[in-house]
Amino acid sequence: MTNVSIIGLGQTDVREHWDTSIRHLAWYAIEAAMDDAHHHEIDAIYVGNMLAGQLSNQNHLGALVADFAGLRGSEALTVEAADASGGAALRQAVLAVQSGLVETALVVGVEKVTDESGAVIPAALATALDADYEAIHGQTLSGAAALLMRRYMHEYGLELADFAGFSVNAHANGAANPRAMYRNKLRPESFISATMTAAPVSLFDEAPTGDGAAAVIVTASERAADMVARPVRIVASALTTDALALHDRRDTLWLAAAETSARRAYEQAGLTPADIDVAELHDSFTILAALSLEACGFAARGRGWELARDGSIGRGGRVPISTFGGLKARGNPVGATGLYQIVEVAQQVRGTAGDCQVVGARVGLAQNLGGMGATAVTHILTCEE
Amino acid sequence: MTNVSIIGLGQTDVREHWDTSIRHLAWYAIEAAMDDAHHHEIDAIYVGNMLAGQLSNQNHLGALVADFAGLRGSEALTVEAADASGGAALRQAVLAVQSGLVETALVVGVEKVTDESGAVIPAALATALDADYEAIHGQTLSGAAALLMRRYMHEYGLELADFAGFSVNAHANGAANPRAMYRNKLRPESFISATMTAAPVSLFDEAPTGDGAAAVIVTASERAADMVARPVRIVASALTTDALALHDRRDTLWLAAAETSARRAYEQAGLTPADIDVAELHDSFTILAALSLEACGFAARGRGWELARDGSIGRGGRVPISTFGGLKARGNPVGATGLYQIVEVAQQVRGTAGDCQVVGARVGLAQNLGGMGATAVTHILTCEE
Numbered sequence: 001m002t003n004v005s006i007i008g009l010g011q012t013d014v015r016e017h018w019d020t021s022i023r024h025l026a027w028y029a030i031e032a033a034m035d036d037a038h039h040h041e042i043d044a045i046y047v048g049n050m051l052a053g054q055l056s057n058q059n060h061l062g063a064l065v066a067d068f069a070g071l072r073g074s075e076a077l078t079v080e081a082a083d084a085s086g087g088a089a090l091r092q093a094v095l096a097v098q099s100g101l102v103e104t105a106l107v108v109g110v111e112k113v114t115d116e117s118g119a120v121i122p123a124a125l126a127t128a129l130d131a132d133y134e135a136i137h138g139q140t141l142s143g144a145a146a147l148l149m150r151r152y153m154h155e156y157g158l159e160l161a162d163f164a165g166f167s168v169n170a171h172a173n174g175a176a177n178p179r180a181m182y183r184n185k186l187r188p189e190s191f192i193s194a195t196m197t198a199a200p201v202s203l204f205d206e207a208p209t210g211d212g213a214a215a216v217i218v219t220a221s222e223r224a225a226d227m228v229a230r231p232v233r234i235v236a237s238a239l240t241t242d243a244l245a246l247h248d249r250r251d252t253l254w255l256a257a258a259e260t261s262a263r264r265a266y267e268q269a270g271l272t273p274a275d276i277d278v279a280e281l282h283d284s285f286t287i288l289a290a291l292s293l294e295a296c297g298f299a300a301r302g303r304g305w306e307l308a309r310d311g312s313i314g315r316g317g318r319v320p321i322s323t324f325g326g327l328k329a330r331g332n333p334v335g336a337t338g339l340y341q342i343v344e345v346a347q348q349v350r351g352t353a354g355d356c357q358v359v360g361a362r363v364g365l366a367q368n369l370g371g372m373g374a375t376a377v378t379h380i381l382t383c384e385e
Numbered sequence: 386m387t388n389v390s391i392i393g394l395g396q397t398d399v400r401e402h403w404d405t406s407i408r409h410l411a412w413y414a415i416e417a418a419m420d421d422a423h424h425h426e427i428d429a430i431y432v433g434n435m436l437a438g439q440l441s442n443q444n445h446l447g448a449l450v451a452d453f454a455g456l457r458g459s460e461a462l463t464v465e466a467a468d469a470s471g472g473a474a475l476r477q478a479v480l481a482v483q484s485g486l487v488e489t490a491l492v493v494g495v496e497k498v499t500d501e502s503g504a505v506i507p508a509a510l511a512t513a514l515d516a517d518y519e520a521i522h523g524q525t526l527s528g529a530a531a532l533l534m535r536r537y538m539h540e541y542g543l544e545l546a547d548f549a550g551f552s553v554n555a556h557a558n559g560a561a562n563p564r565a566m567y568r569n570k571l572r573p574e575s576f577i578s579a580t581m582t583a584a585p586v587s588l589f590d591e592a593p594t595g596d597g598a599a600a601v602i603v604t605a606s607e608r609a610a611d612m613v614a615r616p617v618r619i620v621a622s623a624l625t626t627d628a629l630a631l632h633d634r635r636d637t638l639w640l641a642a643a644e645t646s647a648r649r650a651y652e653q654a655g656l657t658p659a660d661i662d663v664a665e666l667h668d669s670f671t672i673l674a675a676l677s678l679e680a681c682g683f684a685a686r687g688r689g690w691e692l693a694r695d696g697s698i699g700r701g702g703r704v705p706i707s708t709f710g711g712l713k714a715r716g717n718p719v720g721a722t723g724l725y726q727i728v729e730v731a732q733q734v735r736g737t738a739g740d741c742q743v744v745g746a747r748v749g750l751a752q753n754l755g756g757m758g759a760t761a762v763t764h765i766l767t768c769e770e
Contacts, residue, residue, distance in 0.1 A: 002486075021517060053439050053465075053509075058516035060467040063626035063642075063759040067633070073645060075624045077473045077760070080438075080463040082445040088462045092477055098484035101387075101622075124438075131443035132406060237486075239460045241448035248452070257448075260458060374448040375462070 001268055004097045005224035005231040006381070008037025008217035009343045014181045014331035017211040022049075022056050022112040023068040029213035029339075030069045030108055037217045037228060044102045045069075045076035048089030048109035050335040054124045056115045065108060075102070082128035083284065085109065086214070086338025087239070087368030087377030093218050094237045103219060109336030110213040121209060125334070128371035130245035141284070142206055144246055144372050146198035149287035152253055153200065156302045160200055163286040164191035165308030167204050167328055170283060173315060174325025176355035181210045181331030207284045207326070212333035214340040232346040236265035236380035244374045253302075255288075257376035258295035258367060265365070265378040266297070273297035276380075277361040278348045279319055280341035282369035283326040292367060293319065296378075320358045323348060338368030338377060349383040386653055389482045390609035390616040391766070393422025393602035394728045399566045399716035402596040407441050407497040408453040414598035414724075415454045415493055422602045422613060429487045430454075430461035433474030433494035435720035439509045441500045450493060460487070467513035468669065470494065471599070471723025472624070472753030472762030478603050479622045488604060494721030495598040506594060510719070513756035515630035526669070527591055529631055529757050531583035534672035537638055538585065541687045545585055548671040549576035550693030552589050552713055555668060558700060559710025561740035566595045566716030592669045592711070597718035599725040617731040621650035621765035629759045638687075640673075642761035643680035643752060650750070650763040651682070658682035661765075662746040663733045664704055665726035667754035668711040677752060678704065681763075705743045708733060723753030727764060734768040 010032025012025055020028075026047070034040050045066050053059040062076035081088040086109030096102035113121055122142070126135040129144060153159065167186050174180035186204060194202035224231035242257035243249050249256065266272060273296060281296070283289035290304035298319045299307055312318040324330050324344045327337060345364035347353040353361075368377045395417025397410055405413075411432070419425050430451050438444040447461035466473040471494030481487035498506055507527070511520040514529060538544065552571055559565035571589060579587035609616035627642035628634050634641070651657060658681060666681070668674035675689035683704045684692055697703040709715050709729045712722060730749035732738040738746075753762045 023517075050444055051438070053436070053512050056516060057508075057512050057520055059435055059465060059512040060514075060629060060755055060759060062466050062473075063755065064515065064629050066626045067628045067759075072628060073625055073642065075476075076466075076626045077476075077624065078465040080444060080465055081447050081461075088447075091460075091462075092480070095477070095481045095484045095486060098486055099480045101480060101483055123442075127438050127442050127444040129445075130449065131441060132408075135442055239462065240458055241451045241461045243452045243457060244445060244449050257458065370445055370448065374445060374452075 001235045002094055002098055002237055003221050004094045004218050004234045005221040006216050006218050006346050007039060007224050007228045007231050008033040009346055010036060011179055011214040011340060011343050012212050013179050014210040014212035014333050016114050018114050022052055022058060022110055023064055025112060025211060025213040026065045026108050026110040027069050029215040030106060033215040033217050039217060039227060042071050042074055042104055042106045044096055044105045045071065045074050046089040046092045046105060046107045047078045048086035048335045048339060049078055049111060050080055050082055050085050051111060051124050056112055081375040082370035083334050083337055084368045084370030084375040084377050085335035090342055090379060091237055091239045091377055094234055097218055097220055105218050106215060107339060108213060108215040109339030111333040111335045112211050113209045114211055133245050142198040142201050145285035145287055146201045147246060148372065149200050152287055155253060158305060160192050161188065162305050162309060164188040166283060166286040166289045167191050169313050170322040170326040170328035173323050173356060174329025177324040177330060180325040180329050181208060182329045201285060205286050207328045207332040210331035210333050212336050214336050214343045216339060216342055230350050230383055232350055232381050232383050234379055235382050236268035238264035239377045242374050244371055246372055255291045255295040255373040258292055258369060258373050261376040261378040262296040262367065265380050269380045271380065275363055276365045278323055278345060278358045278364040279321050280345050280366045281321050282367060283322055283328050284332055288369060296367060315358055323358055324356045341366040341368055342379060345381050349381050386620045387479055387483055387622055388606050389479045389603050389619045390606040391601045391603050391731050392424060392609050392613045392616050393418040394731055395421060396564055396599040396725060396728050397597050398564050399595040399597035399718050401499050403499050407437055407443060407495055408449055410497055410596060410598040411450045411493050411495040412453050414600040415491060418600040418602050424602060424612060427456050427459055427489055427491045429481055429490045430456065430459055431474040431477045431490060431492045432463045433471035433720045433724060434463055434496060435465055435467055435470050436496060436509050441497055466760040467755030468719045468722055469753045469755030469760040469762050470720035475727055475764060476622055476624045476762055479619055482603055482605055490603050491600060492724060493598060493600040494724030496718040496720045497596050498594045499596055518630050527583040527586050530670035530672055531586045532631060534585050537672055540638060543690060545577050546573065547690050547694060549573040551668060551671040551674045552576050554698050555707040555711040555713035558708050558741060559714025562709040562715060565710040565714050566593060567714045586670060590671050592713045592717040595716035595718050597721050599721050599728045601724060601727055615735050615768055617735055617766050617768050619764055620767050621653035623649035624762045627759050629756055631757055640676045640680040640758040643677055643754060643758050646761040646763040647681040647752065650765050654765045660748055661750045663708055663730060663743045663749040664706050665730050665751045666706050667752060668707055668713050669717055673754060681752060700743055708743055709741045723762060726751040726753055730766050734766050
């Protein structure tokens with residue numbers, strides 16, 4: 001268990017923010033988090049971002065965001081771990097506060113993909129893969145997910161319809177989230193007839209990239225209790241890695257980093273998968289949702305898909321996932337996604353999730369993946385009464 | 386004072402490594418650091434890098450470098466703060482070890498610029514500036530340095546020759562460093578007649594970008610003493626920021642972030658500028674060397690240039706800088722530069738700096754800047770007997 005708690009949450013809508021620059025997106029989330037915490041004094045800022053250098057010609061976001069947020073001079077830097085950048089940035093804040101050298105830290109994940117368009121975006125996203133052995137041959141994230149999914153279907157004798165439940169659940173929940181990129185409900189028939197991007201991965205299987213920012217403010221737990229009514233305790237924080245390239249992994253159909261980081265998180269918190277009331281997993285593709293359920297101990301190997309068929313992942317089910325729409329319907333603002341997950345899980349355990357609330361949620365898990373799971377960051381949150 | 390010490394150092398040559406990939410560069414430095422420490426067990430890896438996404442189509446270096454170094458599964462991520470990425474990565478390792486949650490951390494700075502050529506490189510470097518208010522108008526790092534330098538010359542009534550001493554000193558020291566990119570000596574006459582890149586900044590004024598990697602291994606000081614004969618204690622670690630754009634700063638000719646981070650470092654260490662035996666400053670341009678000397682308290686405002694004229698910055702002078710050639714002659718492998726500075730200062734205080742040794746050096750300072758000083762990271766190192 002760490003000695004670190006969340007005292008403020010903020011987020012923007014996830015959508016195509018054509019008229020909003022990356023610094024503005026970051027600021028809107030930061031302002032909301034500061035207002036939520038009733039606290040504006042920040043010692044260090046950790047920015048989670050993957051693509052600003054490539055898509056917005058802007059590196060050096062730490063100093064830029066600090067300045068634009070009225071925090072010129074603060075300690076500030078960018079953390080990058082592909083689409084796990086947001087979770088990795090929170091991990092740095094946890095270490096910083098735990099060290100005693102930083103009192104209050106702000107973590108903001110931000111991504112602005114609409115500064116570019118067309119094939120530039122999938123090419124930029126493919127930098128999460130192995131450049132020399134995957135991307136150079138034309139591999140994309142969708143293509144890599146397709147390889148994983150096809151192998152999974154072959155190994156366990158599944159068909160496309162067996163994955164529909166993931167997207168259907170995500171859209172059903174996203175419809176209740178005013179921040180979500182897509183609020184339309186999805187029918188299983190639409191899922192199986194959707195346009196393929198890299199068969200069997202379709203437009204309704206993969207998460208859409210979007211612009212957005214999400215932020216949290218963290219401080220030492222003993223201070224947090226005096227600052228806000230319901231601080232959210234970070235009872236576990238673990239980051240682990242695996243090979244970037246699928247062909248380098250010892251076991252293609254097992255997300256080793258996701259499993260190790262979840263196991264370490266459970267150990268830190270003194271909890272088991274059965275104790276988790278709500279889980280935000282990295283459903284950038286339905287196959288990653290299925291494999292994440294297995295890696296986190298919610299389903300046996302090869303059985304993750306069943307939870308999408310039998311309703312277990314629904315809001316009233318055994319393992320509610322994608323409760324605000326997940327990456328699929330809330331949208332995937334890449335380097336910000338891990339912070340959206342944290343904001344959502346924190347709202348769930350605080351009991352302020354509105355129409356997305358999982359009744360009685362007290363312990364929540366957020367797991368943020370980079371690429372095809374080469375980075376995995378797991379946090380477990382609970383709300384102190 | 387932190388409770389963190391360096392137990393191993395590694396670096397590659399800085400040069401154009403046409404035939405070496407970014408993962409190989411990182412590995413060569415890591416292997417050297419592991420050999421130096423006689424220690425291969427690593428809990429967390431912090432990669433300092435600025436440009437791999439743009440120049441090598443490779444983000445997600447944390448997991449990639451961990452895997453390639455035989456450390457698959459380790460906690461690993463990338464830290465970016467423009468050309469201060471290396472120093473910022475070390476700062477994360479200091480916080481991690483200080484937190485008690487990470488026992489031994491590896492910090493590696495790596496940059497590979499020769500995957501691209503021509504105008505792509507200065508454009509990529511310009512992402513350290515404000516994209517919306519500087520770079521979009523064609524501003525480059527050289528151009529921004531030229532503005533600073535011209536103003537400084539105007540304000541203090543200086544001419545080009547007054548800056549020659551910085552480059553002459555850097556090249557004189559670089560000639561003794563087998564790792565340096567340029568080992569030729571430089572005459573003052575050559576400095577003032579050099580080809581201008583953005584007048585008054587010339588080819589012999591600005592540091593050349595190069596490929597390279599440097600690494601250190603850090604652990605808790607009480608463990609370090611049992612592991613190696615001469616651990617190097619990190620007695621201060623401070624990172625601060627300023628506005629990216631020159632026109633946004635309250636005082637153009639004062640590096641506010643460099644001053645604040647140096648002051649905090651002195652406070653942590655209980656030292657004053659007079660206690661520093663050797664200083665590696667961020668001499669990517671001679672004007673930054675002059676302003677850094679002032680910001681760090683080695684010279685009064687407007688007098689930094691004098692230390693290059695009167696020999697104070699030489700190896701036997703009052704404030705030896707660029708003792709292995711500095712960014713100017715050792716070369717500037719951007720995101721790795723901050724770690725080169727740390728490796729060099731550690732060698733100085735350990736007394737293993739070879740032909741570059743400052744006699745009797747016991748306390749050393751390294752200051753790594755991002756862009757035109759919008760990020761500043763200062764570390765102070767001493768050697769335990």
